[in-house]
Amino acid sequence: MIINNSTSFPIFKKGQQLKSSSLTGIVNFAKSEIMDTRMYLEGAGIFYGLEVTIDQQNGAIRLSPGAAVTSDGKLFSLEKEIIFRSVSDVQIPLLTKTPTVGLLSTGEENHNKLVYRITGVDPDNPNGTPDARTYLIFLVMTEKTASEDSCLYGQDVSETSQTNTVQAVLVDKNDIDPNELKKWMISVSSNTLGDDPFINRFGYTEENNKPLISFAGFTDWGKVSDGFEAVCKAAEPLIATSFKMMYDQVKDKLGLDPVNPFTGVGNVLETLRAYVENGGGILYPWLYDYYRDLIAAYQELVSTDLFSYLSYLPAKDRFEQYISLGSIRGEQGVKYRIGLYRPPFADLSVNALQKPKQLIERLVYLVDTAHTRFQDATGFPPTTVGFTPDAGINRELSKRAIPFYYKDPATLAESWSAELTRSGRHSTIPGIKDDRDRSYLLANMDGYEFFRIKGHTGALIDPTMDAIEAQRRELHLPFDIKVLYLGAKDDMTQLIKERSATFSDLTVILEKIVNDIRCARTCSDEFEIRIFRRKFDRNDIGSMFEALVLLFDGTKDLDEKLRELCDSDNFCFDEDKTCCRSHLTSLYAVYVEYVRRKEELAGNLLFHLFAEKHPGIEHNGGVPKGGTLILVCGKTDPAFLSEEKKSSLVKLMLSDQAAGISMVEELGNYQVLADFCLPYTCCSDRPSINLVLQEAPPVALFSIEEQTHLPEGQGTAVVLKNESLRADTYRWTLKDYEGTVLKETDTSDINEPGKFELLVEDGVVFTITLTASREGMSSKYAIEMTICPQGKVQVTSNGKPVVDWDVSQQSELGIEAFPYGGSFAMVLKQNDNEQELDPTEYDINWKEDKEHLTLAIKQPQTGLYQLRYTFEDIEDCEKGLAILDIHTRVSTAPQPVPVNRDVSPSPATGHGAAGSTIDAAVFNKRILSYRSGVNAMSKEDDSLLADSRWADTKAFLLAGGAPEDLHTAYEKLQATLQTGFTKLKVAQKTQVIKLLIYATAYYIDRLVVASPDKVPAIAKKLIKAAGESVGAQKDGAQQWAQIWTDAGIITQENEKTVAAYKGLIA
Template sequence: MEAYNTTIYPVFEADQVLSQKDLNLLVSHLEEQDRITRKNLIGLGIVCGLEISSSNENSVKISCGTAVTSLGFQINWKEKEFTHYHDYEISEQFLKPDYLQEPHLDNIFKYASQYEPVKNCMELVTSASDDNTKKPLTKDFLSDKIVVLLLEVSLIDQKNCVNTNCDDKGKRMEFNVRPLIYPIKDLNTDVFHEHTVMAKAPKLTFPRYNVDPYINITTGNDVLKQFNKVCSDSFVISVSDAVSVLYSDFKNNYGSNTNFPVLQNCKNKINEIVSNYKSTINIQYLWDWIYDITEAYNEIAAFRKINPTICCVNEGLFPFHVALGNGIETGTQYRTPFIATFNKSQEEQAKLKQLELLFDRLNHIINSFSVPANGKIKVTPSVYGKAMLSEKAIPYYYGNVLQLNKKWSPELTANQENDTILSYHSDIAGYSNAKPVKQPLLFDIEPYNFFRIEGHLGMNYKSALKDLTLIKNSNSLPFKITALNAVDFADKEVDIMKFEGRWDDLETDYDLARKRLYNITEFVFNWMNTRRNKLISENILSGQTIDNFKNILQEIKNLLTNDLKEFLPNFTSFYEIFKELNNVFLLHRWCIQLNRETLSVLAEDLIDRLDDINELFLEDPFAVIYEEAYVRWQNVYKDLFFSTFIKKHSGLEHKAGVTKGGTFILVYVDSSIFKAAAPPPSYANLLASVKAYKDNIAIADDIKVELEKSIKFKDYKSQIKTKPTTTTNPCKDETDNIKANLMEIAKYKLDTTYTAEMSGFILENFKDLLQFTPTVTGDNQNNSLEQLVIADFFLPYTCCSDGNTIEIKLETAAPPKIEMETPEYCNNDMEGEYEVFITGKSGGNFIGTAKDAIVQHSDSYFFTPGHNSVQTPQTYTLQYEVGGEVSNTLEITIQSPQELAWSFKRDANKPSVFMFKNTNANDTHSYEFDFGDGSDTIIADNGTANHNFDFSNSQEFNVTITQLGEICRSTQTIVVTAVGDFNANDFNSNDFYTD
């Protein structure tokens, strides 16, 4: 700090004669120490208060407060309100005091002369002043004036002259605080300096999705169009202007050396990015990016003003005054700020560094928007709500993330903890070595209330849903996932085949009906096949007819797919085939009875079997299941669509993720879900074949007609069939049908746009319009969006459970799966057939090296290890392919029998005992011995076996040795033969030999 003349001061001694100089030096030292303490250790300027206001337009009120001048003088003020003013001239005793005899006052009064140019001014006075020259204040008068508190320091001569005697009374320092006013346009800037301050920046607000105005969103293009709201020129300009003002305030107020040209006008850069991505599927990321810009701006604005600090005070700044301004806040004000000194400079410098990093981050955000190519889905914990941007995870769509990481959170960077910031890119090299940062979902997620979900835009929606569900389930994350289709479903019928949910109760009913049909048809076929020769010999059925029956029954079973969902769209064709087959069985029944007065037991049994099938047809269980399924489907399928969902569930938001405990919604486009116009050719061909077969039956046409009439078709209960009508005006019926359809469409359209009252009013008037020409407009859907995820949203609550037995939201469909009881077989198993169990869709094909060894019986598939294609011992593969999806891979091991190496010899001491030995020393298998003499089998574990044969009853035994513990049954046969007279007295070693 600057040294004054008080670098020395007097020290008094006893009986010392004190001079005027000694006393003044002491007083000067103490007074200067007070002022130095204020200005050099605390600060200078307006400390608090001294605010200008008014109770009316014609007055000025100065609130109480404290200020310190740049010389260190303290100004204390009590609140006063002024209603008048008068002309005032600053005293010459202040401007030009005579202090030749007091040189120590030079450090004070040397600054007084700088007020000479503004000595003519106006002083505020109260209404109680007795000054006759006072004038009232007016609004117009005050509008262009500033208020200044002047500390008028006067050196007053205290000489008291009476007659001819003038005693020297000395001098005094007199301090008066005067409230002066000056016209702004005439201000002397050498005296009254402008103080540029960072005004409190306004907060940028961000629009909500599809609000103000709300529109009906139907197609994928509608979804994407709503993201364009933040790309409008007006919004981009408002963001750019706010950033520019904030950056200019920062540069001007703190004199920072940082230079970020884009912050001076970011509109061009934003528009450049917008033009590149606006027409792409990544427009959602533009929305997120511009949101980040506004949040980065708001964090800087919320950082508040950082007061400038100084260490070495310039005493000439405002030595005897402080300016209070005029009560109007502007960016440039004539109001003296408070400037902290020394003790706060390091703290403020740290804040300034953080502020510079925040601007650097904003610069990086604007300049580095980049959507990665071929991204993958990741879930990153983050925070949601009032948290600043620096507290959230770094998003997916930025380049040079390693540099952004150093700027994202100034506080963490200052503490060298920026490697703890979570990000989509936190697993790249050099980002962090901490596993909780690289794999945050494996660790405590309690501090987080939000999950960023990124990388799925542009993916096939089924793949995205599958991958995201896997991440969610494998990490036990607390949110739900659903997917919605953004297509217009009005006037269209959704193909139930595209339904990917659950239909548990109807699936059970369908499986039971299908299994019953299988059992009955299988029983009938086996019954006919067992009695084939007798049926032919008794001329009841020909061999060709039996074969035709077999083919028909097989085709019936093939019509019934494993999955009810696959069966329902083709029910109409199946229904027609069912009726034609009913006719076929009736015709055969009639043929059996033709020209037979009495029926044999076999013929009656055959008729009973045909009646079993016919009764199954007449019960029509599949029509009942079909009806119930479609009644439900018509009621709920609309909830598959985004347009319906957003009307029923409020609070939909887009924040690039989902809150903890919320519902994450993938929006996709799939117009292939609508029902195809033509039925599958296979069903049409089959129907034609059955009709041709029926027509070829050698029965007179009139008899066929009579038989067909005998069928009670009303027993077929399907409600989708055209009902009999009593009307005689088909034109009117058709008109009513068209009108009803149009009314339904109109109601759907009106409900999405108008209130319920207005919609009802319009519909009432619309009912009278019977003459019209319906027109169909093309869907404005962008074909390039087909099958792709185009956007995501979330609801802050778990959705949705309406208690319906149909889960209408898209769930991940499990891929087909195949299983077998065992994967190992022997190639000498020529008769064995082993079932391959299929889970999932039916109607597919087997692939792999073992595919040719698969045979089908009814709706089941079997592996035959004796097939020529799998005779070579090795491992074969088997997969099941259906609808473009491939099942898991089964590895089937085929083995072949081994050649055994057992030898044998007779015990030299006991001729009837034979010893068997395994010559393969490395063989550790156990073996079963059947000696062929009726004795119990034995198990040999150690490679040897002994047996005593009784040759008194038989001269030859077949010994069968079977290897245990292997898939293939490997055996060796040894023949033991008796030769010679075993009971003769001449017994010797040559009486036996073995083969």
């Protein structure tokens, strides 16, 4: 029953005469109670199922089994799938209207009408106006009352019955008031929480009306203290407002004290901040941490389930007597489907109310500053250094350790974590007792990602660092330590000046320069005095450096400065001033390096400069695992340091030990004022170890499950089994021998096999690739398949199966083979003998079109060669052989061999040592040796066959064309070989350099033949770049000399050109 809403129902007495209204009242009362129970205690909307599928191909709408409850509590349920195939127009009461809707039915009488609404195209009039309207699919309950005569009451009295029917209808979206659609959404309560409180990061400031984080001004403790004070002060009103508003919202629902305990919180925090300020601000870092605790406690409270359900309440008129299942042609991104709306606390666990109450109790405890130690007269901050293990700075407050600035951590632990309190294990929370914290770190550190620190602020750096280093060593804690100094850049520079800083390597250099000056005796006797303002003194080397600073400081034009010095009286005896200028230039270089190191030193020791170079510095009251603990120290009075301490400090700062914990030995009188941290190791000489756990990537893998021949020799059908790991989507790709994609299929079912038909008409070499993917990661696995060509094999030369080859006139034979993908064998027949040639005795290379090849026999003989092109390696491939008969001969009167068209455009002649003619056969033989060398590399390392760099080099050596094309091809290949070179392993680099040598040798020989009298400018640039790459590689020059030589190719015409090429690569 509804509160403040009277509900009446009949009550019967014995002997009472019954009326129809009484019986009807009983029914209505029971029905009302059932519907209210559903709506207020269980929820409304679609609970499960009732999914709509639009089947455009068959012109049908499918509705899956499921259940839903209307906003007024009526239950709609479906046990079996319904397929609607017809629609008819009817008028029914719906919402606030009685529109004409499309009543869906399972019959076929108006099938085309439904197709028209689903597809937008009228099957009876395809050229008619398309239906572009948006239809919503509703389940609607209609009521029908009927009367019939009853024999019990005679002729004039009838019996009445009511029938409720749930029907599926299509409703034109334009017939629905938009305000009715808005009712489907959850209605948000007007008294929701305001903005969450927050505290800005240390260093927050504004420049040019733009907020940012900057450490530039933090050069003394006063400014650091002001930085903490500013962010704390800004957070106080946010904390006060949000805490009070939150309590007012939940106090009635949780039965809390009506008096808001957070009233006046802002004043309490302001008073505490003033106390810290009056104490010199040394406690500001901990006050900052305390405010962050309060905000974290608030965020944990408002993130509970309690607040997600307080934000809305059910409304009975949201979707009375109907449920919307979806739409046809709905707006993109809009789902016209009613969700499931649960009432408050319907899904809350048994502890859902207990936990918020405990979290509020904890917040009340924390905000009471009397429970903190900030205003303790003694003992705070603590003086004993200690570490407390912590789950992590970004974890919920209840998961973290209890900070040391609370007075009674044992009492606070009882409300710190609701889960541990409920299980009685709250005493195990770190931060209660120091000895227990230490035992946690000795037992198992895996659950802790952060180490809280205490006992270091306000203490002298020397004993503090000793204590920190001792605990880090004893507990084997993984973090680094860095000491920084508060001060201005000028202060640090002056400190270094006062103590005459020393750099050992620069000292050696400076001494050598001075000795050279003395030995040369070209400068005046006053030279040293003019430079160093006294005689050079190696025992006061720091002052010597500072003298260089005074001499050269402010120099803008070095030449002008040197001229001014050398031309001055009694400065230099050298007439042309050459030696004088040389010595001064060397001294100037020492000055520049000395000043640079001083600048670098200041940036490595001053807090504000170091922070600029290391973004991410934060004050968190400790250090993350694997991070860097930064101790910021300073002094209140410069006289606080003795001269001995000053000297020791500066010497240490300028040594190799400056960055890290060794520095603390000479920082004894500096006070630790605050701690900061970095989330990474940055500063010590210890190697950092970063362990990153990543999800295992997917692995693509498949095997051939079935392979069958297609009828009439069309090809082969294959079925592939997907054996991939850790993937959820898969893509099958089929490519032909040219890399053209023939077919692609996608699936998310690993059990769905890949199926392809490999047709001979597309070639016989195919590549099948499976790409397995998951969450942006992917893996590929591919296999190459060669199928039987079914007798369609050819190998010819100029289209003929028999060819005569004069090997004295032509070093290579052009041939054609089809289809691509077979293997070659060669047989020599002489007289009655038949001998199969070893593959090393001849070279056969495919050209880029994979239809033409070149054949070269290293030591050809006269006779009959048979070149056999076969697919015999393929199982059951009986019709996979073709033979080319090659009759070789030697001309009786040999003529100069014409240059192969793929090598050069014209013959090259010249003179040798005895004036003999040099013909193009020499160049052909050289070029064949380059090709053989590249082929031999792949036989030594078969992995090169899959390397695009090797394939591109081989293609370049087979290419022909004009010199312009040659330049372009060589430049492109050079860029390919150099891409990613620095990331290769040593063996791979050696292979790439060797490929570059073969390509460059081929390029030069081609150019010598094409342009014997000149070196093209583009060639000079490209060959010089290649020479630098070859020379930089170990044994590169030796390899070049073994592969390319000018022996036998020099003529009177090309002599200067060959020498120029040789000089470029030497």
